[in-house]
Amino acid sequence: MIIDLISDTVTKPTGKMLEAMMHAKVGDDVFKSDPTVNKLQEKAAKMFGMEDALFFPSGTMANQTAIKLHTQPGDKLICDKYAHVYNYEGGGAAFNSGVTCKLIDGQRGMFTAAQLEEAVAGRADIHVPYLRLVCIENTTNKGGGACWDFSELEKIQKIAKENSLAFHLDGARLFNALVAKNESAEQYGHLFDTISICLSKGLGAPIGSILLGSKEHIAKALRIRKLLGGAMRQVGFLAAAGIYALDNHINRLEEDHQKAKEIGAVLSVASYVTKLEEIETNIVIFYVDEKIGADNFIKKMKENNILLTPMGAGRIRIVTHLDYSNEMHEVLLKALQNFKSKN
Incomplete structure (x- = not known):
């Protein structure tokens, strides 16, 4: 039994999902004539209370499309230093849109309205890139599945609007935040100009993301x-x-x-763990004793058919997901409890 906790992207379609796929009515989506795609887009737009939506093969492409439709070459976007659009999209903002990133030094991938206000202050002339876009990520990947405070997002949106900045949400794991914080999709639809949501992470689809926005934005996104x-x-x-x-x-x-959270409870009392970050959703990030080393720990767990991933700077990530069964969970908890420094 392989226990793969590298990401929530490793899931396979369930039997019922496969059945739904096999019975789908299809057409040529390039000509907007695939009825199932149209149904998905309409469903997502209605869920978020937004005008329109567009299906994408990946979340990165959806985010990069949003950046491109909100900016011009030479512009600048603002995001947290942990943001996925900056760290994990291959430099796409620069390559695809010709924009630079102004990074905010937030906490666990989240910055405050006050920090944004400070970031937008200053000169705006021909010598510096024009600020055009604010990007936030909820939940935060590098931040360990942390959820933004919605009232803070409202304050950030107000500042963005006052400064004529577009507001984009990278919602790759937004549904995790909605469940954890008991929030609604419509709340976010009313706040952001564009939103990307991923279907192939926590929701277990084999592929696909959706970009939501106004009819004008989605026409450009197409x-x-x-x-x-x-x-x-x-x-x-x-x-x-x-x-x-x-x-x-x-x-x-x-x-x-x-x-x-149950994994976190075991790690919180493990002698080999030097730091455990707060757990809000399905991502666990922790540090092990330097004498053991993150790479060595991951190697030892792999020898027990447990796959984890490094996050840099000695951080290790565990991501729970649809295919992580109760049986696997018990095996992992015992492996973590029984891990000894001398290993």
Whole structure:
């Protein structure tokens, strides 16, 4: 038995999801004639109370499309130093849109309205890049699945609006935040200009993300998606998985959160753990004693068929997900409890 906790992207479609995919009605989505894709897009837009939506093959492409439609080459976006759009999208903001990033030194991937106000202050002339866009990520990946405080987001949105800045949400794991904080999709739809949501992380679909926004934004996004090579044909087979995920896999995220907290409870008393970050959703980040070393710890766990991933600077990540069973959970807890420094 392989216990893969590298990410919540490692899941396989459930039997019922596969059945939904096999029975999907399809057409050519490039001509907007795939009924299942259209249904998914309409469903997502309605869920968030936004005008329109567009299906993408990846969250990175959805985020990069949002950046491109909100900016011009030579502009600048603002994000936290931990932001996915800055750290893990291959420099796409620079490559695809010709924009630079102004990084805010927040906490666990989250900055405050006061920090944003300070970041937007100062000269705005021909010598410096124009600020055009604020990007936030909820939950934060590098921040260990941390959830933003919604009232702080409202303050940030107010500052963005006052400074004529677009406001984009990288919601790759937004549904984890909605479940953990008992918030609604509509709350976020009313706050952001564009939102990307991922179907292939906690929701368990095999592929796909959605970009939400106004009809004007999505019309532009359709063109950008084409330029980036993201136009697809009979993609309704994949969209059907997304519909099934939205209908069946949101509320169950609480199970992943509970397992993550139980893992945290074991790690919090483990002699080899020097620091454990707060656990809010399905991501656990911790540090082990330098004498053991993160790489060595991961190697030793792999020898027991338990796969973890390094996050740099001695940090180790565990991500719970749909395919992480109760049986696997018990095996992992025992492995963590029995791990000895001399290993």
